[in-house]
Amino acid sequence: EVQLVESGGGLVQPGRSLRLSCTASGFTFGDYPMNWVRQAPGKGLEWVGLIRSTPYGGTTEYAASVKGRFTISRDDSKSIAYLQMNSLKTEDTAVYYCSGTGEGDAFDIWGQGTMVTVSS
Amino acid sequence: SYELTQPPSVSVSPGQTARITCSADALPKQYAYWYQQRPGQAPVLVIYKDTERPSGIPERFSGSSSGTTVTLTISGVQAEDEADYYCQSADSSGTWVFGGGTKLTVL
Numbered sequence: 001e002v003q004l005v006e007s008g009g010g011l012v013q014p015g016r017s018l019r020l021s022c023t024a025s026g027f028t029f030g031d032y033p034m035n036w037v038r039q040a041p042g043k044g045l046e047w048v049g050l051i052r053s054t055p056y057g058g059t060t061e062y063a064a065s066v067k068g069r070f071t072i073s074r075d076d077s078k079s080i081a082y083l084q085m086n087s088l089k090t091e092d093t094a095v096y097y098c099s100g101t102g103e104g105d106a107f108d109i110w111g112q113g114t115m116v117t118v119s120s
Numbered sequence: 121s122y123e124l125t126q127p128p129s130v131s132v133s134p135g136q137t138a139r140i141t142c143s144a145d146a147l148p149k150q151y152a153y154w155y156q157q158r159p160g161q162a163p164v165l166v167i168y169k170d171t172e173r174p175s176g177i178p179e180r181f182s183g184s185s186s187g188t189t190v191t192l193t194i195s196g197v198q199a200e201d202e203a204d205y206y207c208q209s210a211d212s213s214g215t216w217v218f219g220g221g222t223k224l225t226v227l
């Protein structure tokens with residue numbers, strides 16, 4: 001079964017850091033670019049960033065709202081993508097989803113999401 | 121910044137046709153993608169590359185494109201289609217953008 005499972009969410013104070021993990025199974029993780037997408041409570045989807053597959057350099061891109069604070073990495077040997085979030089702000093409160101990019105650049109695999117709450 | 125504009129809500133009766141538009145604010149327009157999200161669930165891809173339908177998605181879902189506007193059409197709407205729908209595209213720098221979402225209500 002193709003699956004993505006996010007973990008690492010929780011309650012964190014403003015200014016602190018948190019690392020999310022996205023564990024893949026059921027497909028060749030190393031072939032897939034991976035994305036992080038978030039959704040604030042009651043709001044729409046917001047793309048956070050991506051990491052290209054290793055054969056394509058494993059390079060990253062970020063949304064302007066998180067650039068310089070968030071870092072995406074991947075460990076193909078463990079089939080895990082990471083989202084390192086530093087200098088967290090209250091507006092980073094959201095459900096964070098990881099998603100794999102498949103045929104036609106479509107986000108065709110999604111995890112169930114993990115909640116991050118930034119509050120003092 | 122690149123923006124995609126969707127109507128906040130669309131309402132249709134069962135069996136009718138729902139059309140949800142997504143307008144890009146600049147050219148060139150890249151391919152568009154559509155996702156369905158039911159309450160408390162992760163998004164599901166329903167249309168990719170403007171008009172392509174993934175396997176497992178009912179034939180009543182279709183996509184079209186004209187100029188800088190793409191449209192998701194759901195023919196013969198069913199109660200289970202009630203959900204939020206998001207369009208997505210890439211800007212000229214290769215980063216992704218989502219539209220604000222459209223709540224589809226089946227009356």
